[in-house]
Amino acid sequence: MGAGHGGPLGAAYVAGGSVVHRLEPHLKLVAVLAFALVVVATPVHAGWAPAAYAGYAALVLGAAAVARVPAGRLARGLVVEVPFLAFALLLPVVSRGPRVEVLGLSLSESGLAAGGGLLAKATLSVLAATVLAATTEPRELVRGLQRLRLPALLVQILSFMVRYADVVGGELRRMRVARESRGFRGRGPGALRVVATGAGALFVRSYERGERVHLAMLSRGYTGALPAGPAAAVPAQAWLVTLSLPLTAAAVLAAGMLLG
Amino acid sequence: MSTAPAALLVEDLAFAYPDGHQALFGVDLRLDPGERVALLGPNGAGKTTLVLHLNGILSGGRGRVDVGGLPVRKRNLPEVRRRVGIVFQDPDDQLFMPTVGEDVAFGPRNLGLPEPEVAARVAAALEQVGMAGSADRPPHHLSFGQRRRVAVATVLSMHPEVLVLDEPSSNLDPAGRRELAEVLTGLPVTMLMVTHDLPYALQLCPRSVVLDGGVVVADGPTRDLLADADLLAAHRLELPFGFDPTRV
Numbered sequence: 001m002g003a004g005h006g007g008p009l010g011a012a013y014v015a016g017g018s019v020v021h022r023l024e025p026h027l028k029l030v031a032v033l034a035f036a037l038v039v040v041a042t043p044v045h046a047g048w049a050p051a052a053y054a055g056y057a058a059l060v061l062g063a064a065a066v067a068r069v070p071a072g073r074l075a076r077g078l079v080v081e082v083p084f085l086a087f088a089l090l091l092p093v094v095s096r097g098p099r100v101e102v103l104g105l106s107l108s109e110s111g112l113a114a115g116g117g118l119l120a121k122a123t124l125s126v127l128a129a130t131v132l133a134a135t136t137e138p139r140e141l142v143r144g145l146q147r148l149r150l151p152a153l154l155v156q157i158l159s160f161m162v163r164y165a166d167v168v169g170g171e172l173r174r175m176r177v178a179r180e181s182r183g184f185r186g187r188g189p190g191a192l193r194v195v196a197t198g199a200g201a202l203f204v205r206s207y208e209r210g211e212r213v214h215l216a217m218l219s220r221g222y223t224g225a226l227p228a229g230p231a232a233a234v235p236a237q238a239w240l241v242t243l244s245l246p247l248t249a250a251a252v253l254a255a256g257m258l259l260g
Numbered sequence: 261m262s263t264a265p266a267a268l269l270v271e272d273l274a275f276a277y278p279d280g281h282q283a284l285f286g287v288d289l290r291l292d293p294g295e296r297v298a299l300l301g302p303n304g305a306g307k308t309t310l311v312l313h314l315n316g317i318l319s320g321g322r323g324r325v326d327v328g329g330l331p332v333r334k335r336n337l338p339e340v341r342r343r344v345g346i347v348f349q350d351p352d353d354q355l356f357m358p359t360v361g362e363d364v365a366f367g368p369r370n371l372g373l374p375e376p377e378v379a380a381r382v383a384a385a386l387e388q389v390g391m392a393g394s395a396d397r398p399p400h401h402l403s404f405g406q407r408r409r410v411a412v413a414t415v416l417s418m419h420p421e422v423l424v425l426d427e428p429s430s431n432l433d434p435a436g437r438r439e440l441a442e443v444l445t446g447l448p449v450t451m452l453m454v455t456h457d458l459p460y461a462l463q464l465c466p467r468s469v470v471l472d473g474g475v476v477v478a479d480g481p482t483r484d485l486l487a488d489a490d491l492l493a494a495h496r497l498e499l500p501f502g503f504d505p506t507r508v
Contacts, residue, residue: 139358139359139398142358143358159357159358160356162358163355163356163357163358163398163399164352164356166400167352167400209352209353212348212350212353213353213356215312215317215348215353216346216348216353216354216356217356217366218317218341219315219317219341219344219345219346219348219415220341220345220366220367220370220414220415220418221338221341221342221367221370221371221418222366222370223370226357226366227365227366227369227370229362229365229369229375230375
């Protein structure tokens, strides 16, 4: 199939054996969620907010360094926040209140703080999620969500997505090769009809595969729940190591609130 | 015919799909324990419909199916599905769990076996198909032939009494085909093999059954059936060019 580690979904994963890679996936999920909550809870208009953001950034970049996630990978992760970036850039222009002159533009002071805060919070949270995705294989993430008691149906849907992404991707590739082998160029409005037909065919094929998979599952005694394997108990130390990220972030937040 | 219960007994089985298409018109078939039988027939003969009756996925028509003396009925389904292991044609349909080990463990866990027993069965089943040590690999990292063999392991781990294989040699390269044959001949189970690959049927199954038009039209030693040119021609079965079943 020629797909990378973990299939096309695994493109986010950076293979490695660092301590971050080895942490339990469900603990990492908790840690990233808690870290994001701490970051979001930081008041944007406080004078000490930029210092707190710098502290959080040092934490998440430190985690990335320990995990040996390359800077390029982190940068690619940040692409998802581009829409937020546009909104954050708009805020200082459209907000009301006292204005400041920056490079000849009259900008709102509170808008600047809000926009900057939004940008910092989004960036920090996306960075943390990127480190998680880069150090945890997709199937381990699903296992982590299962351990965190995500509803069984959602776990099954995610699990099948991880398993079949590259099978469906392979079908998509073969259909494209077959189209192009017969001279299809994929340009102009006429192409849209062909591509839409292809998408429909892919949907039908995937639906039929779903039926066949279901038959195979029934044949092996499936009754509605994916049986989970044994889950090893997690030592307190693993909790401590994993949660050191959000706990330190919370300490930074607390320090800012008390001293700032 | 022995007096012990047949490994698989199909009597007067008829079935029509809800859309009215009738696929089976009264099939009789008996497999004794330890037999390896090939199920031959052209496309649309009703082979898959018959296979799906053997573990109760399809039911509701006329006739009966017994597995080791146990009737295929709703309340027996868990035990029937343990006794009859079906290996479907596309291993990507059969292998739906994230890793090989979890997939082979799927059946035993559904049987409610304790974890140490599950782990032992997974190891043994992978060993039987020559895939020991692959438990942690994701299925998409395996070759097609390896995936086919793991698919066999996913039902072997349930300790089936009857193994049903749907087109086991399809899409395999010659080496993969031979490796699978070596695995299958070494298994101590009753086997029903649906195939278009007539030399493979001759190699693995002393007995063959020809299904066409929803009824059994021939049942006998594979070599005799394959040597009957009129029978083959009447049911759209063809030997590969140059293949002489009497000289193998």
